[in-house]
Amino acid sequence: MSLDEAKKTLSKAEAIMEKSYAFTRELKLLPIALQHLQSATEYAWRYNRGKKPKLLTDLEKITTKRKESPLEFKRKEKLIICTEDYKTTIIEEKIIKEYLKKTKRYIEKCKTKNQQEKN
Numbered sequence: 470m471s472l473d474e475a476k477k478t479l480s481k482a483e484a485i486m487e488k489s490y491a492f493t494r495e496l497k498l499l500p501i502a503l504q505h506l507q508s509a510t511e512y513a514w515r516y517n518r519g520k521k522p523k524l525l526t527d528l529e530k531i532t533t534k535r536k537e538s539p540l541e542f543k544r545k546e547k548l549i550i551c552t553e554d555y556k557t558t559i560i561e562e563k564i565i566k567e568y569l570k571k572t573k574r575y576i577e578k579c580k581t582k583n584q585q586e587k588n
Contacts, residue, residue: 472583475512475576481505482572486565496548499560500535506565506572507532513572517579524571534558 482505490498507528514525535541535558540551548560 472513472516472576472580475509475516475579478505478509478512479569479572479576482509482565482569486562486569490562494546496543496546496560499548499562499565500532502565503528503531503560503568506568510572510575513576513579517582519582522575524568524575528568531558531560535560 482502485498485502485505489495490502507525510522510525510528514522534552535550537552538550539553542549542551546561550558550560
């Protein structure tokens with residue numbers, strides 16, 4: 470795994486949010502962007518070889534909830550995921566954009582750490 474892979478995957482998530490989603494407002498794009506963010510964070514984490522970041526754990530939880538969800542529906546500009554006991558998780562643009570910022574910071578942190586270790 471390399472930071473280049475993490476950056477490429479991050480740029481895919483950015484393209485989805487800044488171009489595709491911004492133009493179409495298709496809610497089905499949000500989980501795709503989320504998956505790219507999870508992959509980018511995982512690539513950076515494997516490259517960094519440190520403790521698993523909370524960011525990755527949070528992204529994995531959302532992805533797992535969505536995969537295991539018996540019910541998912543759209544409401545206004547939100548994608549609502551329900552568990553069997555009707556606990557909900559909401560995926561919306563502002564949440565994805567926040568994870569996008571956190572993922573960028575994490576990748577930069579990994580890059581900085583690696584540069585310091587080389588010196």
